[in-house]
Every structure is written in structure tokens, then in C-alpha cells.
Amino acid sequence: MAGAEEIIIMPNDDYRSSEGTPADTSSTPSVQANDAIAMKNFWTTILGEIQTRSNSQPPRDKSVLVLGDSASGKSTLVAKLKGTKYPRKCLGLQYDYIVVRDKSWDDSAKLNVWTLDSDPGHAGLLRFALNDQSFPHTLVMLTLSMTEPWNWMEQMEQWMKVLNNHIAGLGIAREVKERGKTRIQLMWQCYSETDGNHHQNNLIPEMNNERYKLPLPEGVLATNLGIEMIVVVTKSDRMEVLEKDLCYREEHFDFMQQWIRRACLRYGASLFYCSAMKGTNCDLLHQYLLHRMYGFPCATHASVIDRDAVFIPAGWDSVQKISILYENLHSWHQDYRLSDVIQPPYGSKVSLARQEDFEIIDEYGVFHSRLKNKRKDHGRRTLGGSANDLVIIVRNICNWPPATFPQPMIECG
DSSP states (O other): OTTOOOOOOOTTSOOBOTTSSBOOOOOOHHHHHHHHHHHHHHHHHHHHHHHHHHHTSOOSOOEEEEEEOTTSSHHHHHHHHHTOSSOOOOOSEEEEEEEEOOTTOSSOEEEEEEEEOSOGGGGGGGGGTSOTTTGGGEEEEEEEETTOGGGHHHHHHHHHHHHHHHHHTSOOOHHHHHHHHHHHHHHHHTOBTTTBTOSOTTOOOOTTOGGGGSOOOTTTTSSOOSSEEEEEEEOGGGHHHHHHHHOOOHHHHHHHHHHHHHHHHHHTOEEEEOBTTTTBTHHHHHHHHHHHHHOOOOOOOOBOSSTTSOEEOTTTOOHHHHGGGGGGOSSSOTTSOHHHHSOOOSSSOOOOOOGGGGOOOOSSSHHHHHHHHHHHHTTSOOTTSOHHHHHHHHHHHHTSSOOSOSOOOEEOO
16 A cells, blocks of 8 residues: 555564563453454454455456447447547457446456457357356347348348357356346346336346246247347448338338347347447447446436437337337238348349448558569559459459458457
């Protein structure tokens, strides 16, 4: 303790008087009792200081695992949550962190953020981000893009299968997994609109809570993995393009919303519609992450009015609330498969991604080195050659259509 006098206790030494001579050990019992009380108070004070210092230290083991297909906006979303302007290219398994501060802490915390690239073949790298030790302290964030809503069902099924298989192979202790499942279940059973989102993630409500005895609502947690999840629909600003270019109507968007909300019910997930370009719900997602991971307050209630800014916290939704959307479904039944209603455009494959989604981010020098080699292979062509030559070179470099470029790796930084 800075500035404090060092205290050395030597149990085998005699107590000494101020003159350095041995103190009288033939003290009365009352004096000995007082000495014992003083020593007990001394250790109580020391232990109290240690406990206070421990309480003022932030948790160091919190993590977010981000999953999603290519061009789903994972990197851009993470950059937005970090407060940085430019996203980093996700190669293999990328590590980032979000700085978290609180007045009650002596130091800031780092919320670990792991992002797996879009190749399911790299699922083996998940062991570095999600293992038996980090499992109780990890939240999974699955990204789906509004630029390709016809792929939502396939992507969600694929990534949930990857996650489920990975968790099943971790060898997590049974009591740890059951505790995780119980925590997720209680999060739904004990949710109250009057309480809002003020319950803390790291605290499990008492088992004698009356709401704990209630059965789970219909369709909720049909698949309970024991880990908290947030589904983020990115690029929600592209809904306007869907309307303009593909003639989507409000009925299409209502069908998509009711489908994704029912899917979230199945896994007990929260739901966000976000746009990093417009900043829609990005600050709210940041606030909600800190609420779920650190117990920070989050007084924002669920919102389903603005179609491009949907926010549904875990525990709020139900089949009854979703059924309100059924009233607007005149062309299809709510039980239709998403792929039967929301279909990709006919003819050549159309993508609604923005131009910046296709920028090649040269972060590791791979592009330049391969470009140099390809230029040699093509007769030392220069970039001043024909446009067709350049297209051929770039396609060869990027292995277009995408295959397994680049090689799996872990980036730390």
C-alpha cells in the first residue's frame, strides 16, 4: 500500500517495550484478552482493505464471440463498437477488445472480442476463443445481413450447427453447463417489463422466486446451449434498396421480422437491427453488451415500431407478441419457410452490398506480394496495361470465386 508503513509480524518474538527491553509477559488475563481483540481487529481491517480493493477491480474474463458469413458486416460492426473508423480484415480468428470503464473501478477493463472468418473450415480455431474455462463468461453474437435476407435461414442453421458441435466437444463439466442453461432460462422466466433490463447477467435470481416456477412460454429455448446469444441483422439501411430494386413491400419485411424473432425465441437470443453506416442501434448494442457482460444499467425498452431499428432484449418477446405481425401477412402463412417467401433475384446473382463492402484491405502485404508474382507470370505486365489484364491478375490473386484465401491464422493485437 503506497505511503503506508510496512508492518512485519514475527510470531515467535517477545513483545518489547519502547526501551527495547522485553515487556512483562506476566500480564493479567484482561490485558491478554485486549491484545487478542486488538490483533483480531487488525486482521479484520487488513482483510477488509483487500476485499475493497478486489471489488474495485473489473472482471478480466469477459468475451464476445462474433460469427457470420462474409460481407455480413462483422468487421465493420466490431469497429463501430470499438469506436474506430476503419474495420480490419478478418483472417482466420481475429482478436480485438473494447475498453470498458466504470467509476467504481480503479482500472479499465477489456471486453475481449473474437471474430471468426466466414469459412466454416476454420471452426477448429474456436478453441482459442471458446473453451471450458471461458464458456461461462462468453456471449455469442451472430450477424446476418439485410443485403441477402434470402440466406438468413441457411446461415443461421449453419452457424448454430458449428457452435453446437464445438460446445459439445469441449468437455465442459456437467454442473457448469447446467448452470449456464439455468441462467439463460431464468433470464426469460424472471424478465419483467417493469424491471426493464436491470437484472444482472452474473447474478442468478433466487430459486424460490415465484416466476421461476412458471413454465417457459411457447417456443422459447427449444434449443438451450447454455450460452447467451445476440442476433444482429446488419446493414438495415439496405431495406430501402430492397424496396426500390426488388419491389419489397411492408408485408415482406413483416414476414422477415416474424421469422427472425421466432428463430431468436428458439435459442433464447436478443435481436438487433443495426446500420453501421447510419449508426442505427450501434450505441444501444454497445450499451446492451456492457449490461449483459458487466451488469451496467440499460433502461431502454424493446422497440419494434421502426422497421430498421428493431431491438428486442432477451426475455421480452413471445409468440403472442409476434402474432401481431401475422395480421399484415395476406399473401403467405406465417409457417411458410423463409426461403419460400424471400427468394434471391432471378437471373444473374444480384448483391445489394455497398461498394465499400468489396474493398480489398491490404493489411499483411499478402496482396502486394502475390500481385508481384502474378505480374512476373504474365510477362511482367505493368498496371498500365489493359483493364482485362488487370481483372485477370486480380481474379487469380484473390482466387475468385473465393476459396481458402488466406490461410487460417490467429491475429493478436
